[in-house]
Amino acid sequence: MSLNDAIIKALDVIKEPATYMQVYKKICEHNDYDFKDGKTPASTVSASLGNFIRNRDSRVKRIPLKGNNFTYYLSKYEGEISMEALQVVQNNEPAVSVPLQATGGFDERSLHRLLSSFLHSVNIRSRTIFHEQSNAKDSNQKWIHPDMIGIRFVNLHTATSQAFLNAINRLATFELMSYEIKKEIKTDYELKKCFFQAVSNSSWANYGYLVTFELSDVLMDEVKRLNQAFGIGIIRLSGNPFESEIIFPARYRELDFVTIDKLCKINHDFEKFIDHTEKYITADSRYTSALASELTKFCDEFFMTETEAVEYCRGKNIPVILE
Template sequence: MTIKEAILKSLSDLEGIVTYLDVYNHIIDKGYYEFKVAKTPERTISAQLGEFIRNGDTRVKRIKQENGNYSYYLTRKEENIDLEIISGEKPNVKIKGKKPKGYAERDLHRLLSSYLKNTSIYSKTIFHEQSKYGKDNNQIWTHPDMVGVKFLNLQNKVSQNFLKSINRVDTFKLSSYELKKEVNSDSELKKAYFQAVSNSSWANYGYLVAFEFRDSLSDEMERLNQSFGIGIIVLNSNPFKSKILYPAKYKELDFKTIDKLCKINKEFEQFIEQTDRLMTAQERYYKSTEKELDEFCDNYFENDAEFEKYCEEKNIPNGELN
């Protein structure tokens, strides 16, 4: 059997609604598949089950439990499952297996920073709780989760200086990012999207980023993007496979909001300061100033081994494992 065949066979054997650990343990007990390479085979099963959903494979369905974890079942077995469980009317569904350890939303920041660095964007996490009035829950509508800057790379120094003297704003573009672990419903999408609209008003480009979007939301995502201009990025456990689903629309910088963010958040102020320093650096100091900005910004992965190890440590489902 292939690993997918082993998963389908196990779901058929087990009947009902089960966790990825139930599926993994059944595969091992029955000897359906031999995990020769994967260091964490149970996470491989979790990732493969997620692939069924993300790829729109109608053979497998899932439901979200009260604790935020997912359980799975075969579509053709649906008629044998309590409809109240499927509809979510019974929040405390008893399921087999151990409670899988989840990952934090901010664990995704390093994946996003790696994707952005690969597209020549320097990015930095902004911790709203470190701002003045940081304990105010409304601050999440003011602060982006991450900010980024991309510089126009003109090869000729004369043309670079000429552009700076005309309009320094055109030498760089600032972006804002709102991150979510997953977006599974229309209401979740709207809340996350308008949070991104609110806290990205100051930037040239604003993005909503999530590790997983439900396929059925694509039409609404397109409508919101066309109406409000905030782009949408789907994040992959392999950050270099992340992609822009809907591009952000360009808008002019809002310097009053930038000034407000600089006043209330030191890290945002430092990010703007580092950006300015690189734009105004003399040629002989450019490389050292660029290095300072790179060190100030978030860490990023430089190869596959690094992100695979990170996903394993942080319990982020990694579809790259075989």
């Protein structure tokens, strides 16, 4: 187990904001990492926690304390922490890192598991939509399929408030996302083509995203303009999926049920995803846990640790940055 994985495990056990010393003690308690001959292992944990924030790792957030100290917690437990405590500091200090060189090219679809891991870390379930399995093969359908779809459920703190929201408006209990994935975008022409493909493929969803592994910095002004004009969000995917970044957020839109119906007719994966979603949001509270498990099993696999992600990237020749 890497130190980062040991830190994530410790925070998962603690479940609430913890200091670096509490995290260090929990790691030692479970013997999850061998600090070997390090003279200041607790300081090593503190530095690693800081790297999670500097690298914008989606799994970890922090709360400032007096004296330039912090407590850290897992993003998935944010809903259980008081609103007064959630004054998270954003630190944009760049990380000093060493690239792990790839041995060759990689397939675009191999990025899907990285994206699903990033999305899972921010509580979004996702599923790849295989274009080749659709029963509509004509060119007019080329830009109707998203590469991946996702759903985020609104999780309130009490069963009563959740039931009340369901009674008022079931559409307010979830959000549907569409993702168009590209290996790289290096020219203005590529950006325009990919962006408007994302616009077309996401017309049915609440939020549409263009996801790319490599994005030329010289295009950022045009990316910003297109985002503001059309509302498509931009995600820069990382070899360590938990350090992926939403560069520009997507703008909310109402669902297009005509297009949803069309996609259900031509693609079984899409129809099954919508079917799982409908069963979950309309089910009695006694059955939601089992239905949530069914949906998770149907969705794409994801990495639980960055060690798994690094091994996957090595096998797929995907460049990854290591500390």
